[in-house]
Amino acid sequence: MxxxxxxxxxxxxxxxxxxxxxxxxxxxxxxxxxxxxxxxxxxxxxxxxxxxxxxxxxxxxxxxxxxxxxxxxxxxxxxxxxxxxxxxxxxxxxxxxxxxxxxxxxxxxxxxxxxxxxxxxxxxxxxxxxxxxxxxxxxxxxxxxxxxxxxxxxxxxxxxxxxxxxxxxxxxxxxxxxxxxxxxxxxxxxxxxxxxxSKRVVIPLKDWREDSDDVVPAVAVEETVYRRDFGLWEHQKYFVELAFREHKQKGGARFLLADMVGLGKTIQLAMSAKLMALYGDKPVLVIVPKTLTYQWQEELKTLLDMPSAVWTGRGWIDENGYEYPADSNRSILKCPRRVGIISQGLITRKSEAAELLKQLKYECVILDEAHRARRTNAAKDPDLHKAQPNNLLAFLNEITFQTKSLLLATATPVQINPIEVFDLLHALSLPNEATKVLGDKHSIWRKRPQTALNYVSGNVDVPTLESEMWEIVRNPFPQKIENNRRIEIIRNQLDISDDTFVLPQNMYSELRLAQRQKIKELYFDDNFVQNHNPYIRSIIRRTRKFLEETINKETGEYYLEKIEVELFGEKDEEALELMGYLYQAYKTAEEFSTLLSSRVKGGGFMSTLMLRRIGSTMLAGENTAKKMLAWTAEGKERIKDLYDDLFDEDDEDDEERRSEIKELTLEEVRCLEKLVKVLKNNRDTDPKYERVLSILQNGVNDEGAWKDKGCIIFSQYYDSAKYVAELLSKDLKDTRIALYAGGDKSGIYEKGNFRKETKENIKKAVKNHELKILVGTDAASEGLNLQTLSTLINLDLPWNPTRLEQRKGRIQRIGQISKKILIYNMRYKDSVEDKVHLKLSERLKSIHDIFGQIPEVLEDVWIAMAQNDEKRAEEAINKVPKRHPFELKYEQNILKTQDWQSCTFVLNKEEKLKELLKGW
Structure with a gap:
């Protein structure tokens, strides 16, 4: 019917x-x-x-x-x-x-x-x-x-x-x-x-501050990062809960977050800062490298709905781009948002504005890339007592007294000498309330740092005398949060509150025999120096390998889904040949570098710039030579403008490398003119571009065309990236090619035509599978999620080795659609990159395995090799410790966190925003 x-x-x-x-x-x-x-x-x-x-x-x-x-x-x-x-x-x-x-x-x-x-x-x-x-x-x-x-x-x-x-x-x-x-x-x-x-209850900010069982989830469970982005992993939630719990206690939160690259340090710090800003009423100061200031602001806004302002030197700019012009340097004390972001360069230059910041009291101070705060000559001066703190470390040692919580972050807390990590922890420990970090001024961890580091590193045997044992254990004595039953029993039996960190020196002699025995068991049986020393209590460090290979007992799943990495271009036969005009051009560039570096003191970085650029693309090499010739003709006294033109970044930490070269010699000029002529006549046959096109169309072995899998192609240089994107658009006529660069230079090529596009729209198109090929400068190496792309080509190898990890981290991250990512590292045979790769690759790999990434100081290795000084290169790399000086406490397990996903109490959204919009 x-x-x-x-x-x-x-x-x-x-x-x-x-x-x-x-x-x-x-x-x-x-x-x-x-x-x-x-x-x-x-x-x-x-x-x-x-x-x-x-x-x-x-x-x-x-x-x-x-x-x-x-x-x-x-x-x-x-x-x-x-x-x-x-x-x-x-x-x-x-x-x-x-x-x-x-x-x-x-x-x-x-x-x-x-x-x-x-x-x-x-x-x-x-x-x-x-x-x-x-x-x-x-x-x-x-x-x-x-x-x-x-x-x-x-x-x-x-x-x-x-x-x-x-x-x-x-x-x-x-x-x-x-x-x-x-x-x-x-x-x-x-x-x-x-x-x-269905059970959701909105609670006012006042009630949350005073009494709530789900204090962290109440703020976090409905944040954008948790719901509309890729969520928070268990290790990230652990740090946020730990930092906020400690912030509410005596001495505040004082930690060094040292997770490997790609494990989300920024979002852990940012979420912690938001909780602290809502809990208290004082400013939050974020100190980052200049290139990361707006990235931080963008992530705060898009992932945490968190307003902030960036100090530009000319005033503050809020999250909506609205400017608050400065009428004097004192305007830095009038940040229009609870969270203010400043560049490390402000401090390294010892500016007046930086000095003014020391006048305020803060709820929290965050220092990203904290390894840049170190002694000026720790690598050269064997007498570490004479080594002076650089401007950033000196500032840290003062601002620590002005803040309740201090959070430092770096994937490489040790660059050359373990004393560097002592300096960071020492800064955390300076206020009287922060004795939980390194104890009081009488602690061996503070008074005899090199000795203590030798104990931790296993370079010397730990003391066995009871008197020495007691000095090591008591000052500072660990809290119950160490998740050690003996620590909890000792604190309970001796009636020691968890906010007492230094036990009296004479206490041990007054203890009963059974109580002394418990302390001995903690020291010897639990291996106190290795498992509970102040370094691993204050340094939170997790590696990708551990997270990918360890099962969370609560869920039965790995803490992190494993993403395998297959590298291409590593074999000798995979290096591109330097032949014909290219060989001639490269030799001419080497001749120029030798001439310049031999007569200019400290000119190693700039004298080797030509080799870096010609190793990227022929066009980049030609542009460099032309700009150097034009710069000389105009009589400029600094190379800064040239540097800014060629790199798609502006990093104040490279200021010292921008050598003062007042003029080029006639011989140097002739080298450049010869180079321009050779490259100009042969620019249309670039070997690296030809290899890129072949990989995209055919793959490397039998894995299929990389363009079908989605690919990002990285270069340090904007002109190289633009050049490759333009050519790909012409050769892959039916494929849209995105160019992702700094400033407003991003856009999309379609059939050879270019139109400007916002970075946000490009990211959205990649996420929705509408764009499968992205050519990016290192502006795309940080803070960009590209999980829908599963291949990566490094057109050139950055001389700051940490960039390789940052680039890889764009696709080796949660949500990656493939179980395996493919990476091709390009280099020319017999080039500087090739020399470093062949001579030092095994040592570089061992350092990477220890630290999770290669220390930035190894950029000096590349310069030494470019100047044919192999001995100096080996000396630089051999200074890096052969093993990590700390046991990875957080490789043992990740403690259980609260149930964020089921949290029914949530903080009032309007009140949160109103609180964060308050200025200093």
Whole structure:
């Protein structure tokens, strides 16, 4: 029988849905668009279906999103959170509806699958099959979606047909979609979040500050990074909870975060800073390299909805780009936001503005890339007592007294000498309230740092005399948070509060025998010096290897999904040949570098610039020579303008390398002119570009074309990146090529034509699989998520080795759609890069394995090799310690964190924003 229904004639919720679901044992539905509001008008009817209710509906997932289950779940989570369900379901009716939906989903009675829109477009063909207890069935189709408004507000029509032919036809359509390889089950996060939102309670800021069990999740659970980005990993949540818990205690939070590159130090620090800013009422100061100031501001805004202001020297700029001009240097004390971000260069130059900052009291101070705060000559002066702190370390030693919490971050706390990490911890420990770091002024950890470091490093045996043992243990004595049962027992038995860090010297002699025995067991049996020394208590360090190979007992999953890395270009036969005109050009560049470095004191960096640039692309080499000739002709006294033109960055730490070269000699000028002529005549046949094009089209071995997998191509130099992007656009005519660079130079090439585009739109297009080839400068090496790309080509190898790790971190990160990423490192045979690679690669690898990345100081190795000084290069690299001086305490396990995902108490969003908008 055929029945026709119109919402104009009757309420379809009563006349059709509720009526037809009576005595139903199953319900299969192609919904098009599904919303929980359907349960408000048909919840009981669906609940009373004795068997399964299966619904297939649309999703904005891409076809490529669903190829890997973990990424499909992540994207589905993001889609759900972008819908802002916490803002749409806020009344009691909504909560009741969600509780019903959760009960149906968690019991398995209701199953929902989603289908990417792009597979068959939007599901306008809405239909269903209902099966009854007596075995009879009916089918229907029409315009109606499975929503409350569709059944009660919209004008809709339905056509019911219970004929066998119609039922079979509709069932076949449903089964086709339900069993499609593109159909994805509703992810667990969405189901759990439905339950959370149904119980959600908004609490005022005042109550949160005074009393809340879920203090951290209450702030964090609805942050953008947690819901609409890639979430927070367990090790990140651990640090945030630890830092905030300590911030509320005596002495505040004083930690050095030393996670490997790519493990998200910035977001850990930023989330901690937000919690501290909301908990207290004082300013938060963030000190970062100049190149990272706006990246920090952008991440605070997009990931944490956290306003901030950046000091430019001319005033403050807030997160919306609004400028607050300075009328004097004192304007730095009038930051318009709770969080102020300044450049390290402000401090290294000992500016007046930096001095003024010492007048304020802070809730928290953060120093990113903290290894730059060190002794000026620790690498050269064997008498470390004479080594003086550089300006950044001196500033740190003063500002530490002005802040409740101090958080430092660097992946390489030791660059040359372990004493460098003592200096950082010493800065953390200086205030009287911070004795938990290194103890008081009588502590051996503070008075005899080299001796203590020798104990920790295993260079000398630890003392066995009880008197010496007691001095090592008591000052500072660890807190209960060390997760050691003996520490907890000792503190409880001796009635020592957890905010007492230095135990009296004479206490040990007054202890009972059993109490002394417990301390001995802590020292000897628990290996106190290795497992509980002040360094590993204050240094939080996790490695990717540990996270990828360790299972979280709570979830049964690895702490981090493993992403394998396959490197190409490492073998000798994979290096590009320096032949013909290229060989001639490179030899001419070497001649120029030798001439310049031999007569200019401290000119090693700039004299080798030509070799760096010609090793990138022929165009870059030609541009360098032309600019040097023009610079000489104009009589400029500094090379700064040349540096700024050639690099897509502005790093104040390279200021000392910008040598004063007043003029070039006639011989040097002739070298440059010869170089320009050779390169200009042969620029159209660039070997590196030809190799890039081949890899993109054909792959390297049998892994397939890299352009199909998605690829980012890195160069240090904007002109090289632009040159490659332009040529690729012409050779890959049907492929859009993105150029990602500093300033407003980013854009998209399409069939050879360029249009400017914002970085945000480029990132969005990559995320949605609309862009598969990205050519970027090192402006793209930090703070950029490129999980949809699984291959990377380094057109040139940066002479600051840390950049290689930062580049790799763009694709080796959570949410990567492939189990393996492919990386090709390009270099010319017999070039400087090749010499370093062949002679020092094994040593570099061992250093990388120890530290997680290569120390920045090894840039000197490249300069020495460029100047054919192999002995100096070996000396530089051999100064780096052969092993990490600290046991990796956080490689043993990651302590359990609170249940963020199920947190039902959330902080009032408007109050959070209002608090953070307050100025200094």
């Amino acid at each position: 055929i029945n026709r229904y119109s919402s104009r004639r009757s309420k379809l919720s009563q006349a059709f849905l509720n009526e037809k679901l009576k005595n139903a044992v199953s319900y299969d539905r192609i919904a098009g668009y599904f919303c929980s509001s359907i349960l408000e008008i048909a919840g009981e009817s669906i609940e009373n279906v004795t068997g399964k209710v299966r619904i297939i509906c649309n999703s904005s997932l891409n076809a490529e999103d669903v190829q890997i289950a973990a990424y499909a779940n992540l994207r589905m989570k993001q889609e759900w959170c972008e819908y802002l369900p916490e803002e749409k379901y806020f009344d009691e009716n909504s909560a009741l509806r969600l509780r019903k939906l959760y009960a149906l989903l968690s019991s398995g009675k209701l199953e929902i699958k989603v289908m990417p829109d792009e597979i068959y477009g939007l599901m306008h063909g809405k239909a269903g099959v209902i099966t009854y207890r007596d075995g009879s069935k009916t089918s229907f189709l029409g315009s109606i979606n499975e929503t409350k408004s569709a059944y009660t507000v919209n004008y809709e029509m339905l056509w019911e047909d219970d004929s066998p032919e119609a039922i079979v036809w509709v069932q076949e359509e449903f089964d086709f979609f339900w069993n499609s390889r593109y159909a994805v089950n509703l992810c667990d996060f969405v189901i759990t979040d439905i339950d959370r939102i």
